[in-house]
Amino acid sequence: MDLFTTEKVINILPFDGITNNHGVFLTKIEADFYYKNFFETIPWEHDQAIIFGKIITTKRKVAWFGDEEFDYTYSKITKKANIWTNELLALKQIVEKESEETYNSCLLNLYHSGEEGMAYHSDGEKMLKKNGAIASVSLGATRKFSFKHKENNHRVDVILEHGSLLVMKGETQTHWLHRLPPSKKVISPRINLTFRTIQR
Ligand SMILES: O=C(O)CCC(=O)C(=O)O
Numbered sequence: 001m002d003l004f005t006t007e008k009v010i011n012i013l014p015f016d017g018i019t020n021n022h023g024v025f026l027t028k029i030e031a032d033f034y035y036k037n038f039f040e041t042i043p044w045e046h047d048q049a050i051i052f053g054k055i056i057t058t059k060r061k062v063a064w065f066g067d068e069e070f071d072y073t074y075s076k077i078t079k080k081a082n083i084w085t086n087e088l089l090a091l092k093q094i095v096e097k098e099s100e101e102t103y104n105s106c107l108l109n110l111y112h113s114g115e116e117g118m119a120y121h122s123d124g125e126k127m128l129k130k131n132g133a134i135a136s137v138s139l140g141a142t143r144k145f146s147f148k149h150k151e152n153n154h155r156v157d158v159i160l161e162h163g164s165l166l167v168m169k170g171e172t173q174t175h176w177l178h179r180l181p182p183s184k185k186v187i188s189p190r191i192n193l194t195f196r197t198i199q200r
């Protein structure tokens with residue numbers, strides 16, 4: 001956190017993990033710039049997943065970037081990462097400074113409206129560094145984001161605004177699921193970036 005940032009960083013999980021809510025950490029000008037740049041220049045593709053043996057295509061669009069052309073497997077489908085754009089690298093550096101962690105890859109999600117979301121899951125894929133930090137940057141429409149404890153179903157909700165940062169670390173992925181619930185009220189797009197560390 002720099003000296004001029006007034007918001008506090010708060011761990012929103014009551015137990016079994018650390019998820020730090022940094023709140024809005026980008027200026028309005030930065031957030032608007034990155035939203036427009038990513039919306040227009042990222043090679044967005046519909047995500048595919050294998051569910052009960054069938055290939056399904058999501059309405060949400062995705063893109064994966066990294067230090068190298070990593071192979072990454074997500075929902076049982078393997079793809080190759082793109083190499084960072086200048087804007088993604090610049091944002092990665094701001095996120096690394098704010099979160100005091102480093103990252104080598106990023107998954108971007110584009111939700112065209114509140115009709116699109118993401119079901120409960122945890123990001124504990126084998127290729128990710130164990131208990132590595134995952135830094136989630138939100139741009140565009142404000143959305144609710146929810147955690148549910150795997151054993152006792154305890155729930156925690158957080159509102160993710162344009163230009164905000166949420167950092168999931170420690171045992172968060174081991175003990176908690178998270179989702180982006182759909183919402184009929186949201187009619188504009190949202191872009192989410194999750195910076196991660198892939199193990200080489
Ligand atoms: O869109 C979000 O806020 C979260 C996305 C997410 O959980 C993921 O990409 O694994």
Ligand SMILES: [Fe+2]
Binds near residue numbers: 121122123
């Ligand atoms: Fe996730």
